[in-house]
Amino acid sequence: MSDAAHVLWAIVAVYAVWRMTAVAELFASVRLPEKLDAVQNTDIPEDLMALAMTYSEVWAQEDTLKAIRERYEQLQNWNRVRSAFGIGSIG
DSSP states (O other): OOOHHHHHHHHHHHHHHHHHHHHHHHHHOOOGGGGGGGHHHHTTTTTHHHHTSSSHHHHHHHHHHHHHHHHHHHHHHHHHHHTTTOOOOOO
């Protein structure tokens, strides 16, 4: 193989790695729990936040927070939301 062929294969390999990183970025967009938006977390009481953070998976934490917000929109009372999630009420 000539030197030009070696250079050409090196360029092909670099191009393939560059394209694969772009594809990998599409599938690797996982948010870590500490990167959850602070705006989302401010309106939920600490005990309900703690309940959501008991899950180790980020998607489970986000789903629990979403369910808590939806339940609050329905009930308009944090004590009722606590009861719905099995925590109890704070008097």
